[in-house]
Amino acid sequence: MKDNNDMPGHLARRFQQIAVAVFLAEVGEAGFDLTPVQYAALATIKANPELDQVTLAGLIAYDRTTITGVVDRLVQKGLVERRASPRDRRARALEITDEGRRTLRKITPAVESAQAIMLRGLSAREGEELMRLLRKAIAAGNELSRAPLREVDLKA
Amino acid sequence: MKDNNDMPGHLARRFQQIAVAVFLAEVGEAGFDLTPVQYAALATIKANPELDQVTLAGLIAYDRTTITGVVDRLVQKGLVERRASPRDRRARALEITDEGRRTLRKITPAVESAQAIMLRGLSAREGEELMRLLRKAIAAGNELSRAPLREVDLKA
DNA sequence: CAATATTGATCAGTATACTGACTATCAGTA
DNA sequence: TACTGATAGTCAGTATACTGATCAATATTG
Numbered sequence: 001m002k003d004n005n006d007m008p009g010h011l012a013r014r015f016q017q018i019a020v021a022v023f024l025a026e027v028g029e030a031g032f033d034l035t036p037v038q039y040a041a042l043a044t045i046k047a048n049p050e051l052d053q054v055t056l057a058g059l060i061a062y063d064r065t066t067i068t069g070v071v072d073r074l075v076q077k078g079l080v081e082r083r084a085s086p087r088d089r090r091a092r093a094l095e096i097t098d099e100g101r102r103t104l105r106k107i108t109p110a111v112e113s114a115q116a117i118m119l120r121g122l123s124a125r126e127g128e129e130l131m132r133l134l135r136k137a138i139a140a141g142n143e144l145s146r147a148p149l150r151e152v153d154l155k156a
Numbered sequence: 157m158k159d160n161n162d163m164p165g166h167l168a169r170r171f172q173q174i175a176v177a178v179f180l181a182e183v184g185e186a187g188f189d190l191t192p193v194q195y196a197a198l199a200t201i202k203a204n205p206e207l208d209q210v211t212l213a214g215l216i217a218y219d220r221t222t223i224t225g226v227v228d229r230l231v232q233k234g235l236v237e238r239r240a241s242p243r244d245r246r247a248r249a250l251e252i253t254d255e256g257r258r259t260l261r262k263i264t265p266a267v268e269s270a271q272a273i274m275l276r277g278l279s280a281r282e283g284e285e286l287m288r289l290l291r292k293a294i295a296a297g298n299e300l301s302r303a304p305l306r307e308v309d310l311k312a
Numbered sequence: 313c314a315a316t317a318t319t320g321a322t323c324a325g326t327a328t329a330c331t332g333a334c335t336a337t338c339a340g341t342a
Numbered sequence: 343t344a345c346t347g348a349t350a351g352t353c354a355g356t357a358t359a360c361t362g363a364t365c366a367a368t369a370t371t372g
Contacts, residue, residue, distance in 0.1 A: 008274045009175040009192055011290040014217055016172040018297040019165040036165055054320055061170055066359055090320040090367045118164045121296020126289055133286040134167040140277020141174040210350055222329055246337045246350040
């Protein structure tokens, strides 16, 4: 009988579980209250002014129904503003606030330390190899989830 | 600036997301309605008669507050029975039903095909290496999540 | 340009995960 | 045995994820 430890699905779940716990612990110790998902969204909003929610979802591979709540919480924390888009009255244009920028800047060391802790059982070479293999498997499976990654031409 | 693709946390989330989608698609096509989490719980209950919920949680690294709902749903589907433990009046003794056994047997091909699809971008060697590195990283981080894996002496 | 299709956002409902609290019970010890 | 501490299970509350539906607005096309 196949052991759990031979199931990539089980290993995926477990690694993710640890990754989230480590992220929350590091960020929490640094005095911030931000989830991994909120962090990625905030960083992406900062990098792409006037981003709408669907495009944001595509850039970080979130489901469009999930992004609504994530942005809600970022807005509630005062890190992001949700305005009406000037080009499309259906869309919201997201903008990072000054406090969002400040938070992002101050939180970075904790985020990077979290990434290191997740890989602490591996040598640097192994860590690189793990990331390479994950990237490759993810690229091949991108279209299999409801929320695939979408690279977008943003200068439009 | 660090790209998402250099963040093990982001890759972990993404790989897990694809793994769950693939599992649900394969199992659904085979005519079953079972999540990855429910499947692992069911298989573990089958392998360990009279298992209590905390031990079950430890064997598959679920949070004890999560296991309640998972077992609820297995019971509701008629795949598991939740009895009073003969030894400890606090505990529940979980038993797989005949239908649970049948389901587990018939669902196995779909589960294995799902595991293969998750790795379809990788060669066999790369797939093995990915699992090895995940196992190693997970072992090092086991205690960092609220729901660590607990290997238990079950013949007690 | 009118009918149709598509798209951005949200909502209701379900299923993990986790935090923190609580009850009932058990185990160890003074 | 009475006290203390630990343990099994559950619950309320919050945050991802996803399914499927809906509404409003935009695009497409006959």
